[in-house]
Amino acid sequence: MTIKVLAACGVGMSMSHLMKKMELVAKQRGIDMSIKPSGVDALRLSNFQGIDVIILGPHVRYQEKPVSEKAAKTGTKVVIIPEQLYATFNAEKVLDHVLESLQPSK
Numbered sequence: 001m002t003i004k005v006l007a008a009c010g011v012g013m014s015m016s017h018l019m020k021k022m023e024l025v026a027k028q029r030g031i032d033m034s035i036k037p038s039g040v041d042a043l044r045l046s047n048f049q050g051i052d053v054i055i056l057g058p059h060v061r062y063q064e065k066p067v068s069e070k071a072a073k074t075g076t077k078v079v080i081i082p083e084q085l086y087a088t089f090n091a092e093k094v095l096d097h098v099l100e101s102l103q104p105s106k
Contacts, residue, residue: 004050005035005098008043008067009057019055021091022098031099043067048076053098058083077101 003026009015019035026033038046040060048054048071056064061080068078079101085093 001032003031003033003102004052005033005055006038006043006046006048006051006053007035007055007057008038008040008063009060010040015055015057018086018089018091018094021089022095025091025095029095031095040067043070048074051076053077053079053102055094055098056080058086 005019007015007019016037019037023033023035035055040056040063043054043063051071051074054067054071054076056067056078058081064078064080071078079098081094081097085097
């Protein structure tokens with residue numbers, strides 16, 4: 001099963017490089033993951049159908065509440081990348097952070 005990810009930042013450009021690295025790490029680990037970068041404003045037009053998780057860059061954290069409210073309607077998780085991970089472009093740790101968010105709550 002493919003994990004479908006929508007990754008949003010200001011206009012979708014700064015997230016693209018990190019997401020490409022993250023897809024490569026996922027592939028190396030045998031995880032089937034599809035990541036699409038997006039600008040945060042474009043999220044208003046999406047219905048999130050078929051998306052497992054939305055990743056927000058730390059600089060667009062202010063959009064967490066409206067995105068989370070909309071995502072709850074489809075059961076889509078919303079994850080904020082911690083500033084430290086985003087600043088270092090640590091794709092392995094970002095992937096781990098995202099995968100943790102997809103685990104069932106205990």
